[in-house]
Amino acid sequence: MVISIQQYNDEQRATEELGRIHNGEILTANVDGFDDVVDRMRTEVRQERRRERKYDERRRESLSYRTRTVLHRPPPSLKDELSMVGRYDPPYGKFAVVRPPKADRERLLEMDREERVSLPDEPRSLDDIEFRLYHGPFDDSQPVYLLCITADGYGFYEGRENTPLGGPYAFRVSKSKRHELLDLCLESGFFEFDHTFVSAEDVAPLPSVSTGVRVGESEKWVYNYSRSAPRAVQRIETAIQEACLVDQWLEPDWRAILETLTTAPEAAGPALALLAAAHDERVLADADPDAVFEAVRPYLSSPDRTTRRDATETATRIFMLADCSLGEARELFEPLLDDDDEEIRTYAADALELIECND
Incomplete structure (x- = not known):
């Protein structure tokens, strides 16, 4: 250069x-x-x-x-x-x-x-x-x-x-x-x-x-x-x-991202960051909330903090649109209040507050 x-x-x-x-x-x-x-x-x-x-x-x-x-x-x-x-x-x-x-x-x-x-x-x-x-x-x-x-x-x-x-x-x-x-x-x-x-x-x-x-x-x-x-x-x-x-990243497609999450867990890090970025920048508005929620859900308990944080961010944004009962969502997010990551705790607290308002 x-x-x-x-x-x-x-x-x-x-x-x-x-x-x-x-x-x-x-x-x-x-x-x-x-x-x-x-x-x-x-x-x-x-x-x-x-x-x-x-x-x-x-x-x-x-x-x-x-x-x-x-x-x-x-x-x-x-x-x-x-x-x-x-x-x-x-x-x-x-x-x-x-x-x-x-x-x-x-x-x-x-x-x-x-x-x-x-x-x-x-x-x-x-x-x-x-x-x-x-x-x-x-x-x-x-x-x-x-x-x-x-x-x-x-x-x-x-x-x-x-x-x-x-x-x-x-x-x-x-x-x-x-x-x-x-x-x-x-x-x-x-x-x-x-x-x-x-x-x-x-x-x-x-x-x-x-x-x-x-x-x-x-x-x-x-x-x-x-x-x-x-x-x-x-x-x-x-x-x-x-x-x-x-x-x-250059041609985001929610189906391809979810396929990565379900078939290539070693690539979950960038795939989850992609989902969060797509939400931030209002790309992939046509994504199926049920499919996204189910693909992200297993990573809420990931041992890696960054992966867990990106999964929590997407899950708490989309759970109200997915076929997920309020009770099921409460059971999912309550344990995250004890997470060692402050952002994850904040996402979980916001989701639980939303659940209480709609219960």
């Missing part, structure tokens, strides 16, 4: 490009001292990482806080274009702008041949593995969306453009699915891939997909701006998208 570092020139009253960065390294310098500018940016990134480690633990553990920030303020990195754009944004001082790579193709490929990411040990633990995928933004007809699967098993989705659901939304991604992703990256040689896949022969519109895997302090990014990228690159992109149920 090419990042243009720009700055507003007060004297000329115009924006000037100081230079361009590719995969964390200088691609072109348009002003003297641009290497010093990039060195200062690297220092700023290191300082910000140290500050992040000192954040209050409760703040870091807050899912609502993480949902707001994980895709808007990614961990600072000169290799991550989303991080750069979020860290350096206009109008004051330096700011970063993502540029299509085709004009710089030859130089990019030359730089890529020099990069190999060496991991300290072959990673087999999920404790420090994070996956990211950014789809877009150089074709106005294509959806622009962001995905992240964190080391502690949370998934995050945000639709930016041409998507029916916006967000951001959080959900659980199963450990088995994350192991599959890690194994696929290792078996395919992801960490040995070139950074950029761009072809002189390809004609727009083209895919624009950035895929990143962080292993502790190390990170590897692959940028696909070509229809001829190796199949292994596309397999990894697809695997991350499938782990987050991207197809259903």
Whole structure:
């Protein structure tokens, strides 16, 4: 990915490009001292990482806080274009702008041949593995969306453009699915891939997909701006998208979501988040309340708090429309008053109050 570092020139009253960065390294310098500018940016990134480690633990553990920030303020990195754009944004001082790579193709490929990411040990633990995928933004007809699967098993989705659901939304991604992703990256040689896949022969519109895997302090990014990228690159992109149920986020269909809940419980996290998001954004108004309620009901006792919370949110919203007696609903929601999650307790209390009003 090419990042243009720009700055507003007060004297000329115009924006000037100081230079361009590719995969964390200088691609072109348009002003003297641009290497010093990039060195200062690297220092700023290191300082910000140290500050992040000192954040209050409760703040870091807050899912609502993480949902707001994980895709808007990614961990600072000169290799991550989303991080750069979020860290350096206009109008004051330096700011970063993502540029299509085709004009710089030859130089990019030359730089890529020099990069190999060496991991300290072959990673087999999920404790420090994070996956990211950014789809877009150089074709106005294509959806622009962001995905992240964190080391502690949370998934995050945000639709930016041409998507029916916006967000951001959080959900659980199963450990088995994350192991599959890690194994696929290792078996395919992801960490040995070139950074950029761009072809002189390809004609727009083209895919624009950035895929990143962080292993502790190390990170590897692959940028696909070509229809001829190796199949292994596309397999990894697809695997991350499938782990987050991207197809259903982009074309939500309540029958497909409920089928996922009933036949693929390992994907319940994103499916339940989808139902809650669809209600928030008034999508899937034609969903059958009985079918939704029955599909969600088993997850009210899920051992995972986030999954249980999303299930409770949907169940308490829809039970009055479903074929569920007030007594049955009371028996279902009363135990949730003792849940260790405050939001779940609130949903349950609101539902029970509604039951009392209608009893």
